[in-house]
Amino acid sequence: MIESEVEIQKEYMNKVKELNTEKLKYYILTMGCQLNENDSEKLCGMLEKMNYEQTEDVGNANFIIINTCCVRENAEEKLFGKLGEYKKIKEKNNAIIAICGCMMQEKHITEKLKKSYPYVDIIFGTHTLHKLPEDVYKVLSNRKKVQDILDIDGEIYEGLPIKRSDKKRASVTIMYGCNNFCTYCIVPYVRGRERSRLPKDILNEIRELANEGYKEITLLGQNVNSYNGGIINGEKYNFANLLRDVNNIDGIEIIRFVSPHPKDFKDDVIEAIRDCKKISRIIHLPLQSGSSNILKKMNRKYTKEQFIELADKIRKEIPDAVFSTDIIVGFPEETEEDFEDTLDVVRKVNFEQIFMFIYSRRVGTPADKMEQVPEEIKHKRFDRLKALFEEQIAENNKKYIGTIHKVLIEGKSKNNEEMLTARTSTNKVIILEGSETLIGKIVDVKIVSEHQWYLKGEITK
Ligand code: SAH
Ligand code: SF4
Ligand code: F3S
Secondary structure: OHHHHHHHHHHHHHHHHHHOOOOEEEEEEEOOOHHHHHHHHHHHHHHHHOOEEEOOOHHHOOEEEEEEOOOOOHHHHHHHHHHHHHHHHHHHHOOEEEEEEHHHHOHHHHHHHHHHOOOOOEEEOOOOHHHHHHHHHHHHHHOOOEEEOOOOOOOOOOOOOOOOOOOOEEEEEOEEOOOOOOOOOOHHHHHOOOEEOOHHHHHHHHHHHHHOOOOEEEEEOOOHHHOEEEEEOOEEEEHHHHHHHHHOOOOOOEEEEEOOOHHHOOHHHHHHHHHOOOEOOEEEOOOEOOOHHHHHHHOOOOOHHHHHHHHHHHHHHOOOOEEEEEEEEOOOOOOHHHHHHHHHHHHHHOOOEEEEEEOOOOOOOHHHHOOOOOHHHHHHHHHHHHHHHHHHHHHHHHOOOOOEEEEEOOEEOOOOOOOEEEEOOOOOEEEEOOOHHHOOOEEEEEEEEEEOOEEEEEEOO
16 A cells, blocks of 8 residues: 555656656755655655756745754744745746645644745645655646645655765664654654654665665664564564664665664663674763753653763773763753753763753643743853863863774865865764865774864875
8 A cells, every 4th residue: 555655656756747848946945853854855856756956046946845843943933034035936936835844744833824825835744745746746737735734643655766965875764753752842743653664674775775885874763762673583673683784784884873762772772882883983862951850841761860870881881982962951940950960961971962952842742831941041051051061072072183083085074175074983073185086985084183173184094
C-alpha cells in the first residue's frame, strides 16, 4: 500500500512534468533542524523530477516553498515576514507559493494563513510531504488552492526521489516523531509518535550512499537511541545494532547521530560507540537544565546526578569522548538556585559545544501554562551561561594544539575563500591551507593554533 502511494506520486510527477514544458525555477527556504533539512532534500528531489530547477535567487522563482519549524517563537515571525516579500514575487512571476513543515501542523497558524495570506497556494503538513506532486498538479491544472494536513501519524514512505545538498556528507533519517512530551516542546504534537524505519531500508540507503562516494553519514531522529528496528533473527534490533551495522559499511568513514535522549542512553549504545571507531567522538547529550527540580517539571526523566553519572560513565568507557548539549534558560518557575545548578553541570561536564536557547512559550504545551520567568531575567541568565561557556572554550581549545586528526575536507571556508575547512571528530571547525582538489578527501591534519570558534591546522599527509 505504501509503495503504491509512492508510485501514485511518481505518476503525478510525470503529469506535472508534461504540464511544465519548459524548465521552471524553484526556491526553497528551510527552517529548523536537520530532520527538516533532510525533508527538504526530498522536496527538492520531487521538484526536480517535475521539471523544476533550483535557484538561490527567490526573485527568479516560479515556485517558492517554505519548510517551516515551530520549536521556538522566532520562526513564526520569520515566516510571516518572508511571506510579505514573496507576495510581490508571486505577482511578478505568477509563482506558486507552498508552505509545509512543522508549523503547518498547528491549527492557529493555518487559520491565520487562510485569513491573512490568501495568496498562499499549497499548505501541507509533516505527514503528507510525499504528496507534493499531487498538490502541485492540482494547483497547476485548476489553479485551486490545496490544503493537505493530516492530524494522524503519517506512514513511512520509502523510495521518494532525493536531491542531496552535499556530495560527501549525507543525512539519513532513521525514525520519525517523538514520544517524550517534554513539557516545553511542540515537536511531539507536530511530528506525531515515534515510527522507526526498517533496518534494511536504512542500511541499503547508506550502502548506496557509500557506493556514490559519500564518506560521512548523520543518523537523524528526535530520539535516536529509542530506535526500534523490530525483531531480527529472533532478537530485538535497536540503535546499538544499527550503529554497529552502519560501522561495517565500507566507504563510510565518519558516523554521527542526533539526537539521543539521556534517559535512553543504555550501556549497549555506549559499548557500540566505544567499539566502532568510525563514530564521531562528540556525543550529543541534551541536558536542557541542570536542576533536578526543573528537569522534573520538564518531564525529562533524569536528575542532575544521573546526567553527570552518565557523562562520567561514557568518558570512562570512551576516554576520547567529548560532549555537546542543548540548554534551555528561563524555563517556567526556574529560580536562581535552579539556574546555578545548570552552571554547575556545565562546569563539571565541560561541554565542547553548547546550543543555548531562551525558553520560548509554545501554544498547547504544559509549560506554557506554568508561571513564566520575566524576560529580563531570562536574558541575564542566558548571558551568564554564555560567558561561562566562552571561558571554557578557550581552555578546551588549548588541548588541541599539536594533536593530529584524520578529517574529511568539507570545502572552502565560508569566511575565507583561500582556505579549506574540515572538522575534528569532536566537531571543532578546522581551517587550513590546501588545494581545492583535496575537497572530499580524508587527510591527516595537525592543529597549530586556536582561535575561539575554530582551530588552525596543517596537512601532515
Ligand atoms: N529531540 C531533541 C531536540 C529537539 S528540539 C532532543 O530532545 O534533544 C532542539 C532543541 O530545542 C531542544 O533540545 C531544546 O533545547 C530546544 N527547545 C525545544 N523546545 C523549546 C522551547 N519551547 N523553548 C526553547 N528551546 C526549546
Ligand atoms: Fe522535544 Fe523532548 Fe521530544 Fe526532544 S525528546 S523532541 S525535546 S519532546
Ligand atoms: Fe523545528 Fe520541526 Fe525540527 S519543529 S526543530 S523543524 S522537528
